[in-house]
Amino acid sequence: MKSFEGIEGAGWAVLTARERDVIHPVAEGKSNKLIAMELGISMRTVEAHRARIFYKMGVRNAVQLAREVCTNPEPEPARTDLEEAGT
DSSP, rough: OOOOOTOOOOOGGGHHHHHHHHHHHHTTTTTHHHHHHHHOOOOHHHHHHHHHHHHTTTOOSOOOOOOHHHHHHHOOOOOHHHHHHHH
């Protein structure tokens, strides 16, 4: 099992791709069951992602998460030189 030592409250930088898929529906107040159906994963998997998201974002509930997502939105990915040149 991976160690989460030192990443509590680290924010967007430490979220996995799937956690990024789950964070917005959670912040919107969608139920675990609905998120699971929309993403095609089990409800238990959503619960696990949700718990890790709360830990990594340094929040205790969905209301705090929604506030964090609104006040500190996900940063845009850095563009490479090739992308900027249009190739």
